[in-house]
Amino acid sequence: MSVTITLNQGSGGKQTHRLIENVFVKRFGIAEPLTDSALVRNRGMDIVFTTDSFVVDPLFFPGGNIGKLAVCGTVNDLAVSGAVPVCLSAAFIIEEGLPEGDLVEIVQSMADEAEKADVKIVTGDTKVVEKGKCDKLFITTSGTGTINPDQWHISIGERIKPGDKLIVNGSLGNHALAVLGARNQLSFRTPVISDCASLNHLIGKVLKISGNIHFMRDLTRGGLATVLNELAAMIGTGISINEGSVPIDDPVKGLCEMLGFDPLYLANEGKILIVARAGDESKVLDILKSDPLGKDSHIIGEIMDDRRSRVILNTVSGGKRILEMPSGIQLPRIC
Ligand code: MG
Numbered sequence: 001m002s003v004t005i006t007l008n009q010g011s012g013g014k015q016t017h018r019l020i021e022n023v024f025v026k027r028f029g030i031a032e033p034l035t036d037s038a039l040v041r042n043r044g045m046d047i048v049f050t051t052d053s054f055v056v057d058p059l060f061f062p063g064g065n066i067g068k069l070a071v072c073g074t075v076n077d078l079a080v081s082g083a084v085p086v087c088l089s090a091a092f093i094i095e096e097g098l099p100e101g102d103l104v105e106i107v108q109s110m111a112d113e114a115e116k117a118d119v120k121i122v123t124g125d126t127k128v129v130e131k132g133k134c135d136k137l138f139i140t141t142s143g144t145g146t147i148n149p150d151q152w153h154i155s156i157g158e159r160i161k162p163g164d165k166l167i168v169n170g171s172l173g174n175h176a177l178a179v180l181g182a183r184n185q186l187s188f189r190t191p192v193i194s195d196c197a198s199l200n201h202l203i204g205k206v207l208k209i210s211g212n213i214h215f216m217r218d219l220t221r222g223g224l225a226t227v228l229n230e231l232a233a234m235i236g237t238g239i240s241i242n243e244g245s246v247p248i249d250d251p252v253k254g255l256c257e258m259l260g261f262d263p264l265y266l267a268n269e270g271k272i273l274i275v276a277r278a279g280d281e282s283k284v285l286d287i288l289k290s291d292p293l294g295k296d297s298h299i300i301g302e303i304m305d306d307r308r309s310r311v312i313l314n315t316v317s318g319g320k321r322i323l324e325m326p327s328g329i330q331l332p333r334i335c
Pocket of ligand 1: 036076217218220
């Protein structure tokens with residue numbers, strides 16, 4: 001029997017990691033750790049390069065659409081690597097029958113978001129396929145940026161030490177539930193809006209105020225729990241998180257209880273994890289809170305002095321549990 005690809009392999013969790021390692025990394029000969037962007041040092045030039053595909057269903061959701069998502073996602077992958085995003089490419093696979101007005105609206109919001117983020121969309125490609133051969137519209141964006149050599153360590157967490165503080169810039173889970181609601185045409189009592197936003201200006205302010213940012217990553221597919229597990233495995237150290245400090249909006253909490261989701265595993269599109277050296281956390285928190293995109297920032301935990309790469313959640317009820325790397329899929333096609 002021949003083996004076929006399953007939806008679980010797109011979840012961002014264990015199965016995705018296995019797929020990437022076994023199929024891609026080996027054949028492409030990638031030796032560096034897998035981070036949000038590739039750092040390329042070539043003939044004295046430092047370049048940061050990243051790419052993402054977007055297949056969100058539906059195309060439009062509260063707080064954004066597939067186009068805005070594509071720009072924000074790529075800008076954020078560059079920014080969390082310590083880079084200054086410069087330009088993007090955008091490639092479109094369009095299903096025959098897509099209303100042209102929808103495409104125009106999506107492309108306009110890409111242009112608006114690019115302007116906000118101060119990046120240029122400079123090249124692209126368009127393909128149209130027969131009806132039924134893709135689902136309305138898929139977009140692939142790539143981006144490059146420049147990086148100060150002092151920031152090279154950030155994406156691999158090279159300088160992380162026990163005691164370093166973990167900070168998130170706001171409430172988790174909104175994006176995934178906003179898309180789920182739009183997909184199933186659910187009307188939530190309190191509307192849930194996607195947090196989709198470009199964070200490069202916010203991150204720029206943080207890097208300016210602290211020379212001791214030891215790691216950053218956006219909390220997209222797989223959510224906070226996945227990023228924490230990836231980080232713990234990368235640095236070979238345990239991480240401790242205080243459940244009560246993780247900001248989650250009440251409507252998201254309620255919906256998660258009702259629908260059986262754990263908000264720590266849900267995707268965000270405008271949230272990042274920052275690891276700052278102990279002692280720098282207050283000034284980082286202050287600068288984050290002074291910006292609308294970071295007003296609900298919280299310190300959520302710290303790096304432990306423990307050689308086991310586990311993520312320990314100190315629960316609100318006073319217990320401890322291991323926050324596992326997700327296995328299987330919670331919600332497909334949320335980005
Ligand atoms: Mg990322």
